[in-house]
Amino acid sequence: MGLNFRKSFKIAPGVRVNVGKKGVGLSVGGKGLRYSVNSSGRRTTTVGIPGSGLYYSSSSSSKSYKTPAYQRRNELARIQREQKKMQELEYARFQVDLYENKLDQIRSIHHESDDPVDWQEVFHRSPPFQPGQEGPNTSSARQKQQSYRPGFLDRLFNKDEAKMQQLYQEIEKSKLMDQELLDDWNYMHNIAGRILNRDIDAYFEVIQEFNPLDDLVEFGSGFEFGSEDPNVIHVSFDVNAHNVVPQKSLSQTKTGKLSEKNLSKTTYYDLYQDYVSSCALRIARDMFALLPVSLVFVHAYEDRLNTATGYQEKVVILSVKYDKVTFNSLNLTNLDPSDALTNFKHQMKFKKTQGFDEVPLVLS
Incomplete structure (x- = not known):
């Protein structure tokens, strides 16, 4: 009791x-x-x-009275609220970082480029091994086979024959690898000779083989190449800016929340112009790095609605003639891609609140 x-x-x-x-x-x-x-x-x-x-x-x-269980629940709820708030702040910061990073990318597409190809060095490069000799992979595999000595356990369990058979198979695989090395050398040696002899067909072959502009595809641009002069290459690309240039800005408020606002027309078209100009610079840079040409013509196309026919049509909004001497004198890291057009013959009609107008091609 x-x-x-x-x-x-x-x-x-x-x-x-x-x-x-x-x-x-x-x-x-x-x-x-x-x-x-x-x-x-x-x-x-x-x-x-x-x-x-x-x-x-x-x-x-009384509201001031809290049992231990109530206090635990209250503390847990407080922690969950704080965690949710932190997650919201982190998400907002992440989204703003992504947005700002995208703006940097749009303005700095021309900063990246493939390394220049020295076709003279490629042409005079020695073969991986001389005809009639074993290749490096085959020689290494054969040395392993010849130096193999079965151990006690291999002999006891009759594994020595299986091991020897495996080593012979490795030799055959190595022969195929060495043949690939020799085939690659032969291809590069031959294509380098054709490039140095200014074979235009070879230009298009290495463009297809090296695919120098493949990382620009993420920016929504398709490419076409053309040339009738071994010193000149023409490159046309589709702008597709609606897939690349954002129309809204993202920022964090004083309390850390995510704020989304429409870009002003001037800000949007300024980004648009930098994007197109940066792409054009990057294309010229990659072509000069890959081919022994002295001139690169870059033509930017945009889809426009033809109100007379009701169909979408491609129109030229930028056409630039880049010469190698002037191009190599530029500090590509620090320049403004739109301002850099003044260094070259070009066609562009641009209004800050309306964007690009159609222009004729620069062909000479």
Whole structure:
């Protein structure tokens, strides 16, 4: 049986102090109406009709009273709210970083380029091995086969023959690898000779083989190449700016939340112009690095609605003649891609609030 303790003291008319095992309480009132409050925070109001045996009682807990379980739940909820807020802030920061990185990419496409190809060095490069000799892979595999000495366990379990057979197979595989090395050398030697002899067909072969502009495809541009002069290459590309240039800006508010706003026309078209100009520079840079040409013509096309026919048509919005001497004198890292057009003969009609107009091709 549990031991209970309760004692009540009258300290004033209608006011009593109640001392019990679970705490100390204070009650005010008399028959018919009494209000009690306990040190635990529990509050009780009792209303009744004297002599009738009828009464009504209601209890509540103070908001300041928190059980350990309540405190744990409250702390967990607080932590979850903070984590959610941090996740929202991190997500906002991540999205803004992506946006700013994309802006940097749009303006700096021309910063990256393939390494220049020295076709003289390629042509005079020695073959991987001389005719009639074993290739390096075959020689290495044969040395392993000749130096193999079966151990005690290999002989005990008759694994020496299987091991020797495996080594012979490695020799045959190595012969194929060496043949690939020789085939690659022969191809590069022959194509280098044709390039040095200004074979235009060889130009297109190495463009297809090296695919120098493949990383520009992510910017939504398709390419066509043409040439009738071994000193000149023409490259046409589709702008497709709607897939590349953002129309909204992203930023973080003072509270860290993500803010999205429409770009102004001037800001959007400024990005558009830099994107097109940077692509043109990059194309010229890769062509000069790959081919022994002195001139690169770059023509940018954009899809436009022909209101007379109702069909989309490709129109030229930028045409540039890049000469190698002037191009190599530029500091490509620090220049503004749109401003750099002034160094070359070009056709461009651009308005800050309307963008590009159609222009004729530069062909000479």
